Amino acid sequence: MKIIANTLENIAGIEWYPIIGLFIFLIFFIVLIIRVMYLGQDEVQELSQLPLDRNDNFVKEPNNQLN
Template sequence: MLKFIKNHMESITGIEIYPMMSLLIFFIFFVALFWWVITAKKDYITQVSKMPLDNQNNQTSCDI
Protein backbone atom coordinates (compact mmCIF):
# COMPACT_ATOMS: atom_id res chain seq x y z
CA MET A 1 0.00 0.00 0.00
CA LEU A 2 2.76 2.45 0.91
CA LYS A 3 4.61 1.58 -2.30
CA PHE A 4 1.53 2.57 -4.33
CA ILE A 5 1.16 5.89 -2.49
CA LYS A 6 4.88 6.67 -2.76
CA ASN A 7 4.91 6.03 -6.52
CA HIS A 8 1.77 8.11 -6.98
CA MET A 9 3.18 11.03 -4.97
CA GLU A 10 6.46 10.99 -6.90
CA SER A 11 4.55 11.43 -10.14
CA ILE A 12 2.98 14.73 -9.00
CA THR A 13 5.12 17.71 -9.94
CA GLY A 14 5.73 20.37 -7.30
CA ILE A 15 4.49 18.29 -4.37
CA GLU A 16 7.77 18.55 -2.47
CA ILE A 17 6.90 22.10 -1.37
CA TYR A 18 3.90 21.04 0.78
CA PRO A 19 5.84 19.30 3.58
CA MET A 20 8.20 22.26 3.78
CA MET A 21 5.30 24.72 3.91
CA SER A 22 3.52 22.77 6.64
CA LEU A 23 6.72 22.59 8.72
CA LEU A 24 7.26 26.32 8.26
CA ILE A 25 3.67 27.14 9.29
CA PHE A 26 3.99 24.84 12.31
CA PHE A 27 7.30 26.45 13.34
CA ILE A 28 6.05 30.03 12.86
CA PHE A 29 2.87 29.34 14.86
CA PHE A 30 4.75 27.98 17.86
CA VAL A 31 7.41 30.69 17.76
CA ALA A 32 4.64 33.31 17.72
CA LEU A 33 2.84 31.54 20.56
CA PHE A 34 6.06 31.36 22.57
CA TRP A 35 6.71 35.07 21.93
CA TRP A 36 3.17 35.95 23.07
CA VAL A 37 3.58 33.94 26.28
CA ILE A 38 6.92 35.59 27.08
CA THR A 39 5.64 39.12 26.42
CA ALA A 40 2.18 38.73 28.01
CA LYS A 41 1.47 40.97 30.97
CA LYS A 42 1.38 39.25 34.33
CA ASP A 43 -1.89 40.99 35.31
CA TYR A 44 -3.64 39.63 32.22
CA ILE A 45 -2.37 36.09 32.87
CA THR A 46 -3.51 36.27 36.50
CA GLN A 47 -6.93 37.61 35.53
CA VAL A 48 -7.49 34.93 32.89
CA SER A 49 -6.27 32.14 35.16
CA LYS A 50 -8.80 33.12 37.86
CA MET A 51 -11.78 33.29 35.49
CA PRO A 52 -12.92 29.66 35.92
CA LEU A 53 -12.89 30.03 39.70
CA ASP A 54 -14.65 33.38 39.84
CA ASN A 55 -18.06 32.84 41.45
CA GLN A 56 -19.24 36.41 41.02
CA ASN A 57 -19.99 36.06 37.30
CA ASN A 58 -23.54 35.37 36.20
CA GLN A 59 -23.76 31.63 36.00
CA THR A 60 -26.53 29.64 34.45
CA SER A 61 -27.38 26.36 36.04
CA CYS A 62 -29.17 23.51 34.40
CA ASP A 63 -31.54 22.02 36.95
CA ILE A 64 -33.07 18.86 35.68
Protein backbone atom coordinates in the same frame (compact mmCIF):
# COMPACT_ATOMS: atom_id res chain seq x y z
CA MET B 1 -12.78 22.96 -11.65
CA LYS B 2 -11.50 21.52 -14.92
CA ILE B 3 -9.29 24.55 -15.52
CA ILE B 4 -7.71 24.32 -12.10
CA ALA B 5 -7.31 20.57 -12.42
CA ASN B 6 -5.57 20.88 -15.77
CA THR B 7 -3.31 23.65 -14.57
CA LEU B 8 -2.26 21.72 -11.53
CA GLU B 9 -2.07 18.37 -13.28
CA ASN B 10 1.66 18.41 -13.71
CA ILE B 11 2.57 20.42 -10.67
CA ALA B 12 6.26 20.13 -9.92
CA GLY B 13 7.77 19.85 -6.46
CA ILE B 14 4.97 18.04 -4.70
CA GLU B 15 7.58 16.90 -2.19
CA TRP B 16 7.73 20.47 -0.92
CA TYR B 17 4.20 20.34 0.43
CA PRO B 18 5.14 18.65 3.71
CA ILE B 19 8.06 21.05 4.08
CA ILE B 20 5.77 24.02 3.48
CA GLY B 21 3.40 22.58 6.07
CA LEU B 22 6.15 22.30 8.66
CA PHE B 23 7.40 25.75 7.82
CA ILE B 24 3.98 27.35 8.28
CA PHE B 25 3.68 25.69 11.65
CA LEU B 26 7.18 26.75 12.71
CA ILE B 27 6.52 30.43 11.94
CA PHE B 28 3.13 30.23 13.59
CA PHE B 29 4.61 28.61 16.67
CA ILE B 30 7.42 31.15 17.05
CA VAL B 31 4.97 34.06 16.77
CA LEU B 32 2.72 32.37 19.30
CA ILE B 33 5.53 31.89 21.82
CA ILE B 34 6.60 35.52 21.49
CA ARG B 35 3.04 36.77 21.99
CA VAL B 36 2.54 34.58 25.02
CA MET B 37 5.80 35.84 26.52
CA TYR B 38 4.38 39.36 26.32
CA LEU B 39 1.58 38.49 28.74
CA GLY B 40 2.13 40.11 32.12
CA GLN B 41 1.90 38.09 35.31
CA ASP B 42 -1.01 40.12 36.68
CA GLU B 43 -3.04 39.57 33.52
CA VAL B 44 -2.34 35.86 33.63
CA GLN B 45 -3.40 35.85 37.25
CA GLU B 46 -6.65 37.61 36.42
CA LEU B 47 -7.45 35.30 33.52
CA SER B 48 -6.76 32.12 35.40
CA GLN B 49 -9.06 33.24 38.21
CA LEU B 50 -12.05 33.51 35.83
CA PRO B 51 -13.61 30.14 36.68
CA LEU B 52 -13.10 30.68 40.40
CA ASP B 53 -14.49 34.16 41.01
CA ARG B 54 -17.94 32.74 41.61
CA ASN B 55 -18.35 30.49 44.61
CA ASP B 56 -20.86 27.81 43.79
CA ASN B 57 -19.39 25.35 46.22
CA PHE B 58 -22.43 25.91 48.41
CA VAL B 59 -22.89 22.20 48.96
CA LYS B 60 -20.88 20.22 51.39
CA GLU B 61 -20.12 16.75 50.25
CA PRO B 62 -19.40 14.47 53.20
CA ASN B 63 -15.79 13.78 52.32
CA ASN B 64 -15.32 16.40 49.70
CA GLN B 65 -14.94 19.72 51.46
CA LEU B 66 -12.56 21.48 49.22
CA ASN B 67 -12.96 25.03 50.38
